[in-house]
Amino acid sequence: MSIPPPPGSRQPRGPYGPPPADRPQAYRPYGTPVSVNALAVAALVLGVFCFLPAAGLMFGLVALRQIRRSGQSGRGMAIAGAVLSSVGIVLWAVVLSTGAAHKAWEGVKDGAQGNESLSLDKGDCFDAPGGLEGDTYDVDRVPCEGGHDGEVFAVVTLPGDAFPGDARITGIADERCYALQDQYAMDTWAMPADVDVYYLMPSRESWRYGDRAITCLFGNTEAGIKLTGSLRGDPTTLDTGQVVFLSTANALDTALYEEPEKTPDDDLAAHRAWAGQVHDVLGEQIEALRGHPWPAGARRPVADLVDGLEDAREEWKRASTASDADAYYRHYDKAYGSVDGPATVTARKALGLAATPPAAGERESGDSEAQV
Structure with a gap:
């Protein structure tokens, strides 16, 4: 028989006896709450x-x-x-x-952005399921050889962090896209009459996800009618002679486009100043045409064109010093007689360019936009 130890000398025991002396005490008095780690x-x-x-x-x-x-x-x-x-x-x-993380994040951004405008580059052709008018939420890149809704000719990147507003973006698109179209499709005579400039613009929502691109593109003016084949005609597709010729022609067209809105009867001074500017531009273009080594078949036609431009340049000079509106009109009419006349057609044929002048007003700027 064992004799129990005096009261108060007992040690608490677990199921396997007291803990070893070298281990921390892990026993608690009965009823003590157990905390969660x-x-x-x-x-x-x-x-x-x-x-x-x-x-x-x-x-x-x-x-x-x-x-x-x-x-x-x-x-x-x-x-x-x-x-x-x-x-x-x-x-x-x-x-x-x-790389799945990157793809997933790009998918989230595209879904929130609701468009693929940032994925379109210069030279891309695409279809837009909703057409080119109104809001565009999706585009599908397709080969330019077949039918397509649009062909991108420039991408303009907008600066800044704050959304500038739809009106401001539209103004920039009007200014930049129409100015850039002739750099991509240099031969304006080759542009179909039913093609105009459109653009995809960032929306307020897509701006939040980094969309800063105005996508300038060509599209058919008739809804539902597709383009066929590429409209690209720039140094990547033209020879050097064609580029030089078209560069001079487009520079002259740009100068002529700046004609004052008021008539010479209402603002003769403005027309005189403009005539002087056209005279100066013609001088630069004549020098460029004379300085280029043209192929044998184009030398004579280009030389004849230059002679006509010299005559036109002299008439613009006289118009710039006209004493009254009647005198101005006489020189103005003679000067315009040498623009896009028979000599221009002959030179274009010799260089393998479009030889049918576009109808007057055929390519006036419209107001075609889509928001993405």
């Missing part, structure tokens, strides 16, 4: 949401060690958080190694 909770949360999986794994392992020493609850949460975080680390490694 905070790191176990954090590990479980990070593991479930797959957010910072490396931190979730670390918290889970540390929590298990603390629970063993302190006797706190939460072991199951720590294990679950560690396992889920380990799975999360593997998944992130796969996503990053395959």
Whole structure:
């Protein structure tokens, strides 16, 4: 028979006897509340949401060690958080190694943006399921050889962080797109009569996702009618002689386009000044035509054209000093007689360019836009 120790000398015992002397006391008096390890909770949360999986794994392992020493609850949460975080680390490694993260983010941006305007480049042809009028939410790039709704001839990038407003963007598109069209389709005589300039513009919503592009494009003026074949005619598709000829012709057309709105009867001074500007531009273009080494078949036709331009230049000079509107009109009519006349047609034929002058007013600017 054993004699029990005196009261107060008993040590609490667990199912396997007292703890070793070298281990921290892990026993609690009966009825003491058991606390939940905070790191176990954090590990479980990070593991479930797959957010910072490396931190979730670390918290889970540390929590298990603390629970063993302190006797706190939460072991199951720590294990679950560690396992889920380990799975999360593997998944992130796969996503990053395959580039899926970048693709997914681009998909999110495109979905929120509601358009693919940023993916269109100069020279691209595309179809727009909703047409070129109104809001455009999607475009499909297609070969230019077949039928297509639009052909991109320029992309203008807008500066700034704040959305400038629809009216401001439309004004920039009008100014820049019409100015850039002849750099892509240099031969204005070759442009079909039913083709005009359109543009895709950023919307307020797409601007928030980085869309800063005004996409300038050609499209048919008749809804539902597609373009066929590329309209591109620039140094990438033309020879040097054709580029020089068209550059001089387009520079002269630009100068002539600046004619004052008021008539010489109402504002003779403005017309005189404009006539002087045309005279100066003609001088530059004549010099360029004379200085180029033309192929044998085009030398004579180009020389005849230059002679006619010299006569026109002299008439513009006289118009710039006309004493009254009647005198101005006489020189004005003679000067215009040498523009796009028979000599121009002959020179164009010799250079393999379009030889049928466009009808008057055939390519006046419209107001064609789509917002993306």
